[in-house]
Amino acid sequence: MRLSEREPQLAELMDDPACDPERLRRTLRRFGIVNRAVSGWGAVYRSRLRPVLHDLDRPARVLDIGCGGGDVLHRLVRLARRDGFEIEALGIDPDPRAVEVSRRRLPVPGLSFRRAGSRALVEQGSRFDIVISNHLLHHLDDRAFGELMDDSEALAARLCVHSDIARGSAAYYAFAAAITPFAPGTFLRVDGLRSIRRSYTPSELAARLPSEWQVERLGPFRLLAIHRAAAGRRLSPRPIRPGACGSSP
Numbered sequence: 001m002r003l004s005e006r007e008p009q010l011a012e013l014m015d016d017p018a019c020d021p022e023r024l025r026r027t028l029r030r031f032g033i034v035n036r037a038v039s040g041w042g043a044v045y046r047s048r049l050r051p052v053l054h055d056l057d058r059p060a061r062v063l064d065i066g067c068g069g070g071d072v073l074h075r076l077v078r079l080a081r082r083d084g085f086e087i088e089a090l091g092i093d094p095d096p097r098a099v100e101v102s103r104r105r106l107p108v109p110g111l112s113f114r115r116a117g118s119r120a121l122v123e124q125g126s127r128f129d130i131v132i133s134n135h136l137l138h139h140l141d142d143r144a145f146g147e148l149m150d151d152s153e154a155l156a157a158r159l160c161v162h163s164d165i166a167r168g169s170a171a172y173y174a175f176a177a178a179i180t181p182f183a184p185g186t187f188l189r190v191d192g193l194r195s196i197r198r199s200y201t202p203s204e205l206a207a208r209l210p211s212e213w214q215v216e217r218l219g220p221f222r223l224l225a226i227h228r229a230a231a232g233r234r235l236s237p238r239p240i241r242p243g244a245c246g247s248s249p
Contacts (some may be wrong), residue, residue, distance in 0.1 A: 008141040012191040028069035028101040059086035063146040066136040067091030070102025092116040118151035131156035137164040138199040162225040165199040171221040
């Protein structure tokens with residue numbers, strides 16, 4: 001498989017509004033297994049998120065943009081609570097099928113999910129201490145990518161971390177072998193391999209990000225796009241607004 005260049009024209013099966021709904025639900029539910037194995041959010045929590053939580057003297061507000069099945073945010077909330085931090089967390093996704101799956105997860109106090117996009121929250125004046133996303137960047141065209149960066153800076157009072165795949169042959173072939181036992185009845189294998197082909201190398205991602213952002217490696221297969229808010233920027237306590245909206249990031 002040639003991986004020297006991005007292939008953004010590839011379409012992932014689960015992004016098709018007409019895809020098989022049961023296969024989609026299985027895919028979203030099994031993301032928890034896949035993300036736990038390959039996404040490295042435990043390390044991101046310890047090294048990047050926990051220091052921010054430690055500095056707060058009130059409950060932290062965390063936003064997950066494009067939350068999919070909600071497993072990443074669910075895990076981060078549990079990690080924070082285990083460490084004694086109070087946290088309010090909101091996961092948003094413009095796809096109602098993803099929101100349905102995320103809402104069916106075991107309820108956790110302070111964790112909620114909405115059908116919404118980042119631009120809608122900016123227009124509402126919402127603010128969060130930490131903004132994250134997982135496997136979102138490689139899905140976006142130039143316009144949507146730029147909007148996400150703008151929205152992230154507007155929404156994140158302290159830290160934004162967008163995590164994605166580092167494209168490469170090792171990632172491709174390792175994933176192809178490892179995903180086989182979990183793939184039957186889902187889109188995991190086809191879409192996962194297409195995701196790798198659509199993803200960035202470190203230099204490609206750095207060239208696309210605004211100048212205030214940094215690219216950091218997390219192991220051999222992960223890239224983090226990180227924005228740290230200017231010193232002294234603070235967030236006034238403000239409850240998460242209930243409701244639903246369907247605009248996309």
